[in-house]
Amino acid sequence: MIQIHPTPSCLTAREVSVFRSGKPIFTKLSTVIFPGQALRLVGPNGCGKSTVLRLFAGLLSPIKGNVYWANIPIKKDLSKHVNRVAYLGHKNAIKFSLTARENAKTLLTVSGRYSQSSLDRAFKMLELEHLAGLPAGLLSEGQRNRVSLARVIASFCPLWLLDEPTTGLDSAATNALENAISLHLSDGGMVIFATHSAINLGQDDKTLDPSDFACSLKLWEDI
Numbered sequence: 001m002i003q004i005h006p007t008p009s010c011l012t013a014r015e016v017s018v019f020r021s022g023k024p025i026f027t028k029l030s031t032v033i034f035p036g037q038a039l040r041l042v043g044p045n046g047c048g049k050s051t052v053l054r055l056f057a058g059l060l061s062p063i064k065g066n067v068y069w070a071n072i073p074i075k076k077d078l079s080k081h082v083n084r085v086a087y088l089g090h091k092n093a094i095k096f097s098l099t100a101r102e103n104a105k106t107l108l109t110v111s112g113r114y115s116q117s118s119l120d121r122a123f124k125m126l127e128l129e130h131l132a133g134l135p136a137g138l139l140s141e142g143q144r145n146r147v148s149l150a151r152v153i154a155s156f157c158p159l160w161l162l163d164e165p166t167t168g169l170d171s172a173a174t175n176a177l178e179n180a181i182s183l184h185l186s187d188g189g190m191v192i193f194a195t196h197s198a199i200n201l202g203q204d205d206k207t208l209d210p211s212d213f214a215c216s217l218k219l220w221e222d223i
């Protein structure tokens with residue numbers, strides 16, 4: 001069993017409203033996830049899946065409502081919250097001049113989360129061992145995405161936030177990701193992921209479609 005740090009706690013969004021570029025993306029969005037639970041974000045392009053992930057990462061502030069970790073607003077101590085989160089966005093933050101392994105190691109070291117054995121384990125899970133010493137510039141897009149995922153898997157963070165994590169992955173890597181998520185959940189971690197494709201976790205997960213909380217500017221003005 002891996003040692004997740006800090007100990008997972010419930011993550012809650014209560015009546016959260018978010019504006020971007022002056023327009024409401026969603027209003028009064030509420031949800032809660034508990035340790036060992038996954039939340040799948042679904043819905044059409046532009047409905048706000050990435051926005052929800054950025055909200056839970058503490059990268060976006062709601063205009064109304066709050067996000068809570070163990071019932072304490074994350075905005076009270078954002079640096080503490082950042083330490084809980086392994087975030088995988090659309091951009092994979094890979095430096096082409098560094099090797100695959102150096103890329104993952106550098107980001108983990110900066111956040112104080114590097115452990116050789118857990119990075120070895122993550123590289124093994126994602127079948128990256130034979131690519132570890134190659135400059136990332138020589139890897140394919142899917143291989144680079146696997147390196148970014150290895151960094152998340154090796155992070156020990158209780159909360160994984162994954163934006164379209166299967167982009168560019170072949171079926172073996174998708175299966176490896178599904179297994180890694182399932183293991184993280186069985187260790188008491190939490191995962192929120194946005195996806196347009198099938199990700200099978202072998203257990204029930206919660207689903208949220210931000211478009212269910214969409215609100216026009218006109219309606220917003222009336223709230």
Ligand SMILES: Nc1ncnc2c1ncn2[C@@H]1O[C@H](COP(=O)(O)OP(=O)(O)OP(=O)(O)O)[C@@H](O)[C@H]1O
Binds near residue numbers: 020044049052194
């Ligand atoms: N950087 C930004 N600045 C301002 N508005 C943005 C920005 N990024 C997205 N938006 C707006 O927020 C809305 C929600 O975008 P978001 O990326 O969260 O959607 P999504 O559901 O993840 O879409 P997709 O399925 O295409 O990835 C979009 O309609 C867009 O108008």
